[in-house]
Amino acid sequence: MKRVPARLPLGLKLAFTAFLLVMVPVYWVNYGPTNFLYFCDVSLLLCLISVWTERRLSASMAAVGILLPQVLWCADFLGELGGTHLIGMTSYMFDPNRSLFLRGLSFFHGWLPFLILFLVKRLGYDRRALPAWTLLAWGLCLVAYFWLPPAGATVPDPKIPVNINYVFGFDDAHPQTWLPAPLYLVGWMLTLLLVIYLPTHWALRRWLAPKSAPVQAAAEYPVKLTLKQG
Numbered sequence: 001m002k003r004v005p006a007r008l009p010l011g012l013k014l015a016f017t018a019f020l021l022v023m024v025p026v027y028w029v030n031y032g033p034t035n036f037l038y039f040c041d042v043s044l045l046l047c048l049i050s051v052w053t054e055r056r057l058s059a060s061m062a063a064v065g066i067l068l069p070q071v072l073w074c075a076d077f078l079g080e081l082g083g084t085h086l087i088g089m090t091s092y093m094f095d096p097n098r099s100l101f102l103r104g105l106s107f108f109h110g111w112l113p114f115l116i117l118f119l120v121k122r123l124g125y126d127r128r129a130l131p132a133w134t135l136l137a138w139g140l141c142l143v144a145y146f147w148l149p150p151a152g153a154t155v156p157d158p159k160i161p162v163n164i165n166y167v168f169g170f171d172d173a174h175p176q177t178w179l180p181a182p183l184y185l186v187g188w189m190l191t192l193l194l195v196i197y198l199p200t201h202w203a204l205r206r207w208l209a210p211k212s213a214p215v216q217a218a219a220e221y222p223v224k225l226t227l228k229q230g
Helices: 010-031 033-037 039-053 056-081 100-105 108-123 129-147 181-207 212-229
Strands: none
Touching: 010 033, 010 039, 010 100, 010 108, 033 039, 033 129, 039 056, 039 108, 039 129, 056 108, 056 129, 056 181, 129 181
């Protein structure tokens, strides 16, 4: 039986795994286990599955879920770096109470989108990613809303995350007040689907759509011409 060659470099698999072997225990100790319910952290674990199994569904789910939010993270970080407050989602990167090493690990937000794009380019995009990620993300939102600390909650350690996945608004210090909390939650979940997930899904389908049809037509043309001449 002929062995199928690996589609992903071994060096990539080892480097990414080594990063997670460092990041996961450090985050667990400093932020607690609930930190891994953030969309971006879930996407890291999905990428790990895809890197080793070389199956496209988990990488595709990560792509649908966090490509656009990671762009927003980078924009917010650059804004904070330049003294401009956008939405404050990267304020923790400038918290002197967190070690430089701990904050440095969070720079994965900058390179993770490129890794995800590489994975879906190599492995292909799985259209099932849209419903699969949407259900997962909505489930995470419900868990964060009903069972985890809300925005402004008092926690034993200020590094313990509150308002996970922004289910109480974009300000971790205060919940939003312009809508009733349940209505905001529903609106936020629908916004994620309509503004982030669907456009990303369509863009990835368009980018990775098969391009074999024109080639096939060109190949068939000489045959048709020969038959006509005969």
